[in-house]
Amino acid sequence: MAEILEEAAIREICQAHDCNRARLLDIARAVHKKCGYISGHAMNLIADELSTHRVEVESLVSFYSFLSDKPRGRIVIRLCNDIIDQMNGAQLVGRAFSEELGIDFGRTASDGAITLEHTACIGMCDQAPAALINDVVVTNLSSDKAREIVRELRQHTDPQRLVKHLGDGNNAHELVNSMVQNNVRLPGPSIFSPVNRGEALRKALVMSPAEVIRAIKTARLRGRGGAGFPTGMKWEFARAAPGDRKFVFCNADEGEPGTFKDRAILTERADRVFAGMTIAGYAIGASEGILYLRGEYAYLRPFLEHVLQKRREDGLLGDDIFAAEREPAPPKPAGERDVHRRPGTAGRRPFSFDIRIQMGAGAYVCGEETALINSCEGMRGDPRNRPPFPAQEGFLGCPTVVNNVETLCCAAKILEEGPATFNQYGSEQSSGTKLLSISGDCRRPGIYEVSFGIELSEVLEMCGARDAIAVQVGGASGEMVAPDQYDRTICFDDLCTGGAIMVFGPGRNVLEIARSFMDFFVEESCGYCTPCRVGNVLLRERLEKILDAKGEPADLEYLEALCRTIKTGSRCGLGQTSANPVLTTLKNFRKVYEVMVQEDREGLKRSFDLQRAVAEAEELCGRESIHNHV
Amino acid sequence: MAKPKIATTSLAGCFGCHMSLLDIDERILELVELVEFDKSPVDDIKNFTGRCAIGLVEGGCCNEHNVDVLREFRRHCDILISVGDCATMGGIPALRNTVPLRECLDEAFVNGPSVHNPDGKYPDDPEIPLILDKVYPAHEVVKIDYFLPGCPPTADTLWEALVALLNDKPVELPYQLVKYD
Ligand SMILES: Cc1cc2nc3c(=O)[nH]c(=O)nc-3n(C[C@H](O)[C@H](O)[C@H](O)COP(=O)(O)O)c2cc1C
Ligand code: SF4
Ligand code: SF4
Numbered sequence: 001m002a003e004i005l006e007e008a009a010i011r012e013i014c015q016a017h018d019c020n021r022a023r024l025l026d027i028a029r030a031v032h033k034k035c036g037y038i039s040g041h042a043m044n045l046i047a048d049e050l051s052t053h054r055v056e057v058e059s060l061v062s063f064y065s066f067l068s069d070k071p072r073g074r075i076v077i078r079l080c081n082d083i084i085d086q087m088n089g090a091q092l093v094g095r096a097f098s099e100e101l102g103i104d105f106g107r108t109a110s111d112g113a114i115t116l117e118h119t120a121c122i123g124m125c126d127q128a129p130a131a132l133i134n135d136v137v138v139t140n141l142s143s144d145k146a147r148e149i150v151r152e153l154r155q156h157t158d159p160q161r162l163v164k165h166l167g168d169g170n171n172a173h174e175l176v177n178s179m180v181q182n183n184v185r186l187p188g189p190s191i192f193s194p195v196n197r198g199e200a201l202r203k204a205l206v207m208s209p210a211e212v213i214r215a216i217k218t219a220r221l222r223g224r225g226g227a228g229f230p231t232g233m234k235w236e237f238a239r240a241a242p243g244d245r246k247f248v249f250c251n252a253d254e255g256e257p258g259t260f261k262d263r264a265i266l267t268e269r270a271d272r273v274f275a276g277m278t279i280a281g282y283a284i285g286a287s288e289g290i291l292y293l294r295g296e297y298a299y300l301r302p303f304l305e306h307v308l309q310k311r312r313e314d315g316l317l318g319d320d321i322f323a324a325e326r327e328p329a330p331p332k333p334a335g336e337r338d339v340h341r342r343p344g345t346a347g348r349r350p351f352s353f354d355i356r357i358q359m360g361a362g363a364y365v366c367g368e369e370t371a372l373i374n375s376c377e378g379m380r381g382d383p384r385n386r387p388p389f390p391a392q393e394g395f396l397g398c399p400t401v402v403n404n405v406e407t408l409c410c411a412a413k414i415l416e417e418g419p420a421t422f423n424q425y426g427s428e429q430s431s432g433t434k435l436l437s438i439s440g441d442c443r444r445p446g447i448y449e450v451s452f453g454i455e456l457s458e459v460l461e462m463c464g465a466r467d468a469i470a471v472q473v474g475g476a477s478g479e480m481v482a483p484d485q486y487d488r489t490i491c492f493d494d495l496c497t498g499g500a501i502m503v504f505g506p507g508r509n510v511l512e513i514a515r516s517f518m519d520f521f522v523e524e525s526c527g528y529c530t531p532c533r534v535g536n537v538l539l540r541e542r543l544e545k546i547l548d549a550k551g552e553p554a555d556l557e558y559l560e561a562l563c564r565t566i567k568t569g570s571r572c573g574l575g576q577t578s579a580n581p582v583l584t585t586l587k588n589f590r591k592v593y594e595v596m597v598q599e600d601r602e603g604l605k606r607s608f609d610l611q612r613a614v615a616e617a618e619e620l621c622g623r624e625s626i627h628n629h630v
Numbered sequence: 631m632a633k634p635k636i637a638t639t640s641l642a643g644c645f646g647c648h649m650s651l652l653d654i655d656e657r658i659l660e661l662v663e664l665v666e667f668d669k670s671p672v673d674d675i676k677n678f679t680g681r682c683a684i685g686l687v688e689g690g691c692c693n694e695h696n697v698d699v700l701r702e703f704r705r706h707c708d709i710l711i712s713v714g715d716c717a718t719m720g721g722i723p724a725l726r727n728t729v730p731l732r733e734c735l736d737e738a739f740v741n742g743p744s745v746h747n748p749d750g751k752y753p754d755d756p757e758i759p760l761i762l763d764k765v766y767p768a769h770e771v772v773k774i775d776y777f778l779p780g781c782p783p784t785a786d787t788l789w790e791a792l793v794a795l796l797n798d799k800p801v802e803l804p805y806q807l808v809k810y811d
């Protein structure tokens with residue numbers, strides 16, 4: 001009986017998505033939520049409804065870490081075990097969870113209620129250790145809190161009730177209800193400045209699309225997602241690309257470990273982000289937008305949907321935006337004022353634009369723009385070959401602009417106040433301000449809006465980390481900077497970052513940190529390119545050998561050569577940057593490696609352990625190795 | 631001046647690489663003009679008599695005896711060469727690396743179709759070296775200076791490499807001698 005009901009429910013979910021193959025990710029998420037996992041039978045049903053093959057469904061399920069093909073608990077605890085959390089005691093917290101539940105990580109408790117897992121950075125590095133319990137974020141964990149959480153969950157099974165104190169700002173909004181703190185330590189002139197809803201959009205709509213693009217170009221806006229591509233140029237390409245249907249994507253995947261600034265923007269300035277998307281739509285001639293929200297930020301979704309709905313109600317989104325201002329003003333009853341009505345937009349052609357939210361499902365590589373597009377088409381988040389670039393051929397083959405959350409915010413700000421105001425901050429090549437998300441060994445972790453061109457030493461001073469022995473700029477794929485380079489500057493030409501600044505204090509081992517980053521890349525590689533799939537594993541193995549004090553000088557050359565192979569032989573940005581932690585520590589912290597490696601005088605390999613190699617045979621054969629007697 | 635010495639050994643290999651060395655045919659006469667064979671199955675010398683210029687290693691290490699021999703080679707030879715795919719990568723013997731050791735031994739000594747072993751015990755004569763947890767390529771056990779790929783490397787490959795090394799020339803083998811596809 002239960003099976004029949006479940007079958008009906010699965011078919012219903014598919015039908016609610018019009019049995020659209022491109023919505024497979026949403027369907028899989030919904031089925032997963034309904035059934036707790038996606039069984040082989042469920043895969044068959046979905047494939048049947050969508051007129052596709054089971055292998056397509058299975059392949060998608062196996063790709064995303066939030067989807068499972070084996071039964072899991074109704075409650076899934078995902079504890080972040082990236083380096084920042086480790087430094088803040090995630091191991092102890094993990095042990096407490098494990099003991100209290102009586103299971104190891106990767107297992108489900110015997111009553112089937114709770115599953116315990118590790119996860120990569122969930123964007124809460126400023127309040128680590130942190131975990132996701134289903135969609136609910138719990139922060140600043142300790143082993144006591146972990147035990148308490150398990151006890152409570154056993155009683156009431158409702159993760160939301162674990163939230164006892166609400167965070168600041170909109171984290172306390174009834175649709176967010178989260179304990180997350182914004183930790184905006186230094187609000188600057190751009191992103192977090194007060195929003196006058198509708199202003200940027202109204203100003204854009206009195207201009208021609210070409211003028212809007214010119215304004216973005218004049219402001220010299222470059223992408224904030226990490227790569228720094230000129231935004232105006234991207235929009236222009238998409239505008240010029242042939243096709244009636246175009247798309248604007250906002251990349252809110254924020255998966256780079258150490259990055260959490262988009263989290264705060266979405267919480268506090270969602271309106272500005274949506275304004276930016278709408279303006280981009282107007283500029284390139286698109287009427288559809290998608291916000292790709294990482295699965296870890298699902299707690300923000302109801303709130304974001306609400307903001308979108310309000311924009312629709314207020315005529316800032318949907319059919320014929322600012323329609324009232326476009327029409328020649330009808331005579332109005334005496335004494336009534338219409339706040340929306342301003343001069344200037346009359347006479348332009350109607351412009352319609354709407355936005356939907358696409359949820360991710362736990363895959364870092366989906367932040368890569370072509371993987372993100374694949375994911376939105378209901379496929380595995382494997383990156384595509386480029387060219388064609390998304391601006392030429394993106395979502396469903398249509399020209400698509402993909403921009404970071406912060407970039408779109410900046411775009412709105414440029415329209416609000418004009419390029420000159422935006423430009424007065426930063427430098428020639430890197431104009432404007434940048435949000436930094438700072439975590440690790442510093443007194444004031446959180447979000448800082450700084451002008452481009454700021455020296456790293458000043459950043460460290462600001463966040464209270466004068467004694468830092470190393471700073472990783474740009475997240476796991478970034479650069480490890482040594483103290484003698486703290487006079488370098490944050491900008492696109494020197495230390496380029498999507499925002500992540502991870503600070504490491506006295507006593508930290510940069511090799512351990514690099515190893516931890518390699519764990520991340522090994523886990524997150526999509527596996528398409530051999531240099532990335534295999535190379536990252538080999539890099540980690542060799543690092544471990546060195547950390548084990550079994551390394552030799554030749555290992556350093558090996559590492560360097562392998563890093564080059566991975567960098568040059570990989571298809572997407574993940575593989576092209578995954579070797580950076582090793583390469584930059586080799587370059588900037590050479591001494592740390594050199595004291596760990598040693599040549600054996602007789603040419604024997606120190607990493608080969610004969611005793612360990614024969615141990616099993618000794619046991620099976622019940623006698624000792626002859627070497628034990630010499 | 632005394633002729634340089636050369637030593638060879640077959641560890642976890644099939645002797646195919648040694649056969650390939652013999653395949654240099656009449657050039658073997660030239661070779662003995664150039665070098666003196668030390669420890670090697672070719673002349674059946676069991677122990678090193680002195681320092682060698684070159685050691686040729688066939689096969690990786692599958693048991694503790696292989697490790698001893700390989701280490702001895704490293705200590706006695708100026709240049710050590712991994713000859714063939716077994717030495718270089720483990721080769722055929724390394725196919726067992728994915729199978730648990732107990733299963734390997736059971737198949738060999740207990741369950742195999744041609745095995746007669748009523749008490750089901752593994753042979754335990756102390757003369758039999760203990761098997762390693764997996765087969766290791768030679769360079770994971772000692773430092774290796776050159777690798778000659780192939781299963782086996784052709785006689786010409788071996789010849790060219792030896793002649794170059796003995797004449798202090800760089801080992802630059804033409805593509806045809808090191809390509810196998
Ligand atoms: C592995 C990988 C992960 C990425 N993750 C993100 C991300 O989480 N957010 C983001 O905005 N860009 C990310 N990017 C960069 C995007 O591919 C793309 O360049 C960016 O969204 C463009 O927006 P922008 O020009 O506004 O920066 C990632 C790139 C790679 C290679
Ligand atoms: S570089 Fe890595 S993540 Fe990128 S496509 Fe290749 S295998 Fe996938
Ligand atoms: S490489 Fe080939 S020929 Fe040489 S020992 Fe191994 S199996 Fe035999």
Ligand code: FES
Pocket residue numbers: 080081082083084085120121122123124125128130257258259
């Ligand atoms: S939340 Fe754990 S490293 Fe970011």
